[in-house]
Amino acid sequence: MSSLWSRTRNAVYGEITRTAMELFLTRGFDATTIDDIAAAAGISRRSFFRYFGTKEDVVLGDLIASGDLIRQALEARPAGEDAWTALCGALHSVKDSAYDDETMLKIFRMVHETPSLRARSIEKHLQWQALLTPEVRRRLGADPADPWDVRADALVATVITCLDVAGEAWTRAGGQVPLEDLFDAAVDAVRPASCEPAAEISTGDPG
Amino acid sequence: MSSLWSRTRNAVYGEITRTAMELFLTRGFDATTIDDIAAAAGISRRSFFRYFGTKEDVVLGDLIASGDLIRQALEARPAGEDAWTALCGALHSVKDSAYDDETMLKIFRMVHETPSLRARSIEKHLQWQALLTPEVRRRLGADPADPWDVRADALVATVITCLDVAGEAWTRAGGQVPLEDLFDAAVDAVRPASCEPAAEISTGDPG
DNA sequence: TGCCTGATTGACACTCAGTGCCAGATCGGC
DNA sequence: GCCGATCTGGCACTGAGTGTCAATCAGGCA
Structure with a gap:
């Protein structure tokens, strides 16, 4: 059953990707820290690593x-x-x-x-x-x-x-x-x- | 002139390589920290990075x-x-x-x-x-x-x-x-x- | 409605790689 | 023996990635 849990998970996954890519393409990959991404995506630093290794x-x-x-x-x-x-x-x-x-x-x-x-x-x-x-x-x-x-x-x-x-x-x-x-x-x-x-x-x- | 400076440098370079490779092959690459290598080679952590990026x-x-x-x-x-x-x-x-x-x-x-x-x-x-x-x-x-x-x-x-x-x-x-x-x-x-x-x-x- | 289980989250602390900085030692030339 | 260049060690710092734990929240069940 892909009910709320996984649907939310997919949504967050997509949101992180969108946010991060925008940061990467504007200020550069190395210049973007994971703290930046987490802050921009509205999640905690720790949660980022639960979605991406x-x-x-x-x-x-x-x-x-x-x-x-x-x-x-x-x-x-x-x-x-x-x-x-x-x-x-x-x-x-x-x-x-x-x-x-x-x-x-x-x-x-x-x-x-x-x-x-x-x-x-x-x-x-x-x-x-x-x-x-x-x-x-x-x-x-x-x-x-x-x-x-x-x-x-x-x-x-x-x-x-x-x-x-x-x-x-x-x-x-x-x-x-x-x-x-x-x-x-x-x-x-x-x-x-x-x-x-x-x-x-x-x-x-x-x- | 490749006198003492560079000769010493080459010697240290070789010594670090030998020491590190021995550690890598016995306890594994990831399990060997740079502190381990530096200590075993008799140099400082900081100096290691002057020889290897x-x-x-x-x-x-x-x-x-x-x-x-x-x-x-x-x-x-x-x-x-x-x-x-x-x-x-x-x-x-x-x-x-x-x-x-x-x-x-x-x-x-x-x-x-x-x-x-x-x-x-x-x-x-x-x-x-x-x-x-x-x-x-x-x-x-x-x-x-x-x-x-x-x-x-x-x-x-x-x-x-x-x-x-x-x-x-x-x-x-x-x-x-x-x-x-x-x-x-x-x-x-x-x-x-x-x-x-x-x-x-x-x-x-x-x- | 109320409780329990399981998955998720955020916060904190930690290890480790890698870098910048500065003071001290050391070599080579004069 | 002095001077500039180079090497070294120590310190502090950033940033990635991990382990742990308490708090939260969806869903199932009585």
Whole structure:
């Protein structure tokens, strides 16, 4: 039952996020203390930590949630599709709305320029990797318990890294170029279209 | 002149590293405070921070130094070589000696299991990327100021990611397989040998 | 309506990382 | 032996994050 308790909790969660993001974007991430956030949101310092483990999680909280969406998108891909194509297709489903493009650009820049945020963002991406690897292993026909088989890990990590690179270039370019295009360019630089599908389960007729 | 001042400094630096690493590996990274390290090394708490910016830097201090070695190795690669091959070759020159394999395994595991260490390790790798990208851009013939060209960034980030994946697999496998082999396997999974050299400056005779 | 249980909250105290400041010691050159 | 530069230790401070405890409040039950 998600009655008053959890509804209140969600409301407070959203309120903290809104308040904190506004402070971050105006006076900067490091210059905003948790006392500032708590005071502005009308809660106690201690309560803040009951909603967010760290200050960084306020900014990157949605990231881990979208990791699960990507996993679902990956599993929904056609069964015969090779792992690389499926992975790229699934990553295309990352649409962090909830913010307009200009705000998104500010947030990206902030994450990019703040070491602790940058690091935590990458940690989240590592969690994505753990989420996606099993399905890729399955598609590659790899033994799930074989620690020597690095193919799936390499593929997943690479594609996510391409997304990172694209995001970085997107901020550098001031959001002038669609993120998708940059992602595609990064992916194509790593594995040109001329490449035949990497490791495939088999039985596939070429084409 | 690197006379007494810097010689003493280097000696103290090494002493702190040795002492701290011993504490880390016995009682754990998080369970070791900087006061512990300072006391064991016979210096003041304040002086510790004159040698290391953070506690993590004691463990990962050599990493940033090897970044420069990789850059040199990359620049020393044959001029005609395609960027991908040159990058992989340069990465092979990462040999963190100074520790035996068993100690190395413990350190890897510690870094892997400690979030703050993991994060900082990734930050260092980002610094590697910034170091290596210019040379790769040069090899690709990219405009140094063009923020839209993501090829070099994608290539560098991918190869470094492969090294990460290999390192992770190496710890999972208990160091049973040479790190180089795992790295090669990861690289080959991303871009099979059947691929033709990605983006090349040109004029190269095939071979 | 009144009570009980469980989850939430705020307040206080605490540890620890990291920084700024200042006085004293120490080395190198003169 | 003196002087400037550098290193050192000690002190105080901010800020993140945690443990604890009493007070509060929703919901179920008689």
